[in-house]
Amino acid sequence: MFELKTISRHAGTVLVGQLAVMAFGVTDTIVAGRYSDSALATLSVGSAIYISVYVGLMGVLQALLPVWAELHGSRKSPALGRSVRQALYLCGFTALAGMIALLNPEVVMRLTQVPEALQDEVKVYLAVLALALPPSLLFRMYSTLNQALGKPALVTWLQAGSLFIKVPLSVWLAFGGFGLEPRGAVGCAWATLIVNYAMLGLALWMLRSQDLYRPYRLWHRLERPDWPQIKAFARLGVPGGMAIMVEVTSFTLMALFIARLGTVASASHQIATSLAAVSYMMPLSLAIATSSRASYWLGAGSPNNARAAIVTGLALTAAAALSLSSALWGFRHFLAHAYAISPAVTSLAATLLAWVALFHLFDAVQAVCVFILRCYRVTVAPLLVYCVLLWGVGLGGGYVLAYEGLGTLRPAPSPVTFWLAATAALAVTAVIFLLFLWRAMRLPAPSHHPS
Numbered sequence: 001m002f003e004l005k006t007i008s009r010h011a012g013t014v015l016v017g018q019l020a021v022m023a024f025g026v027t028d029t030i031v032a033g034r035y036s037d038s039a040l041a042t043l044s045v046g047s048a049i050y051i052s053v054y055v056g057l058m059g060v061l062q063a064l065l066p067v068w069a070e071l072h073g074s075r076k077s078p079a080l081g082r083s084v085r086q087a088l089y090l091c092g093f094t095a096l097a098g099m100i101a102l103l104n105p106e107v108v109m110r111l112t113q114v115p116e117a118l119q120d121e122v123k124v125y126l127a128v129l130a131l132a133l134p135p136s137l138l139f140r141m142y143s144t145l146n147q148a149l150g151k152p153a154l155v156t157w158l159q160a161g162s163l164f165i166k167v168p169l170s171v172w173l174a175f176g177g178f179g180l181e182p183r184g185a186v187g188c189a190w191a192t193l194i195v196n197y198a199m200l201g202l203a204l205w206m207l208r209s210q211d212l213y214r215p216y217r218l219w220h221r222l223e224r225p226d227w228p229q230i231k232a233f234a235r236l237g238v239p240g241g242m243a244i245m246v247e248v249t250s251f252t253l254m255a256l257f258i259a260r261l262g263t264v265a266s267a268s269h270q271i272a273t274s275l276a277a278v279s280y281m282m283p284l285s286l287a288i289a290t291s292s293r294a295s296y297w298l299g300a301g302s303p304n305n306a307r308a309a310i311v312t313g314l315a316l317t318a319a320a321a322l323s324l325s326s327a328l329w330g331f332r333h334f335l336a337h338a339y340a341i342s343p344a345v346t347s348l349a350a351t352l353l354a355w356v357a358l359f360h361l362f363d364a365v366q367a368v369c370v371f372i373l374r375c376y377r378v379t380v381a382p383l384l385v386y387c388v389l390l391w392g393v394g395l396g397g398g399y400v401l402a403y404e405g406l407g408t409l410r411p412a413p414s415p416v417t418f419w420l421a422a423t424a425a426l427a428v429t430a431v432i433f434l435l436f437l438w439r440a441m442r443l444p445a446p447s448h449h450p451s
Contacts, residue, residue: 002308003293007316010152010289017143017156018281024166024195028188031170038118039174039184045114046125046185048252053101054133055248057094059241061087061140064233065288066295066375068148073299081216082223084145089225090233091141095134102130121185128189135200142203147292154206158199166195239379243370243386250390251276254422257399258415264344269415271339272352276359279324283364286317287371295375307441310372314365321364328357348415355419362426369433376440385432394425 025047032043064087071080105126109119143155173180173187183190207213251273258269290313297306328335332353336346370382398421405411 001312001315002305004312004316006150007286007289007293007309007313010147010150010292011285011316013152013156014147014288015281015285017152017159018285019278020156020159020163022278022281023163024192027163027167027170028185028192031174031188032185035174035182035184038121041115042118042121042125042185043188045109045118046122046129046189049105049108049122049126050102050129052245052249052252053098054136056241056245057098057133057137058140059244060094060234060237061091061137062144062244063237063240063374063379064141065144065148065371066291066298066377067233067236068145069292069295069375070299072149073296074301076299077215078217081218081220083229084141084216084218085220085222086226086229087141087233088222089230090237091137095137098133098137099130102126102133125186125189128186128193132189132193132196135196139196139200139203142200142207147288148295149212150292150296151212152288154210154212158202162195162199165198166191169194236374236377236379239383240374243379243383246383246386246390250395250422253395254398254418257395257402258418261413261415264342264348265415267340267342267345268348268352269418271336271345271349272356272415272419274339275328275335275353276356276363279328279356279360280363280367282320282324283317283367286313286320286364287368289313290317290368291371291375294372298375306375310437310441313368313372317364317368321361324364325357325360328353328360332357352415352419355416355423359419359423359426362423362430365430366426366433369430369437373433373436373440376443378436378440381436382433385429389425389429389432390422392425393428394422397421397425 028043028047029040032039064083067083068080071077071083103126105123106119109122114122143152146152146155169191170188172178173183173190174185175187176182207218255266255269255273259266290310293309293313294306297303297309332350333346335353336349340346340349373379373382395418398418400406401409401411401421402413402417403411
């Protein structure tokens with residue numbers, strides 16, 4: 001298979017980094033839970049708001065991967081450097097928008113009926129993360145650049161190494177000591193801020209010192225904003241970011257709808273969501289690797305090699321998804337008991353994990369397809385599909401089936417109903433995206449290089 005070794009190695013490296021980043025959230029959850037129930041509740045609400053903001057902005061910058069991979073493939077090194085510098089303006093706009101949203105969470109907390117006792121602490125938590133947002137987005141640019149160049153290991157080492165800073169910092173700043181007052185969940189936010197700036201500082205040092213980056217003249221004087229190019233970035237990035245936001249919020253809103261079913265339903269759904277999120281890291285890594293190589297070959301003027309790389313990426317995704325889904329199905333009872341001790345929770349969670357196993361098959365396919373479609377500049381249509389199917393059929397359909405009934409079907413108030421609807425919606429999404437991709441690959445590949 002064409003580029004099997006390259007895509008596998010790239011995806012495996014990215015996967016390690018993604019799991020390290022997920023460990024940040026796990027660390028904060030454990031620390032806050034050990035500190036107090038109030039701190040854990042603050043973290044739960046605050047992180048949900050932060051993630052809803054961050055993933056959309058991150059998606060805007062991640063969507064630049066095919067642009068830079070194409071320039072790398074076409075050997076236009078100075079143009080790639082200039083493109084990165086122009087993207088700094090886009091990063092600045094996204095960071096400013098994100099900081100404004102995080103510093104003004106009152107409307108969101110009012111709509112979601114966050115208890116007043118938590119609101120002040122959540123505001124402080126989000127204010128700290130607002131300061132941590134710019135370095136996080138700049139590091140995302142560095143990560144995207146390295147993925148486009150086929151050098152993800154440099155990012156993975158930084159992400160994995162940062163855990164050795166994040167874990168002790170979160171414990172210290174949350175519980176206090178050595179002259180510091182305990183800060184609970186807010187202490188975890190300060191730890192995140194420190195780690196984000198440390199990672200950005202190391203990334204800048206590497207950009208300055210490593211020979212790898214010298215051909216791109218990244219440290220050339222910053223040009224004035226090239227508004228046509230920034231607009232082209234936005235046309236690619238904004239729909240991509242919004243698509244990720246729709247995908248993530250379809251899960252966060254599902255959790256809110258399920259919450260009214262009680263503690264057992266919420267706890268079981270949380271177990272299912274947690275394992276679905278971890279499982280998603282595999283197709284995400286393959287999506288990044290495959291889209292990077294496809295864009296590289298498109299930039300090099302070899303659309304046939306791009307198509308061959310895509311076929312390899314899809315085959316790897318299918319094989320990995322089948323293996324992981326089989327494991328989720330076979331070990332669903334063991335996994336449920338590993339997360340909880342309540343018989344009611346473990347029983348329902350095991351049922352939900354059976355649905356997660358099927359859900360993951362379609363999730364893996366659509367995730368890889370949507371990344372590859374950006375290589376062909378197909379961005380708006382996937383966003384519309386997400387809105388109609390994930391929000392409309394998956395989330396809306398689950399709500400109707402659970403609480404209102406449909407035709408002769410009586411309401412079935414259970415998390416299973418929501419997962420059934422979400423799985424059906426994602427199955428249709430995967431099929432549509434495969435058709436989109438098949439059509440895009442058959443059309444002549446236009447030139448997308450910025451002037």
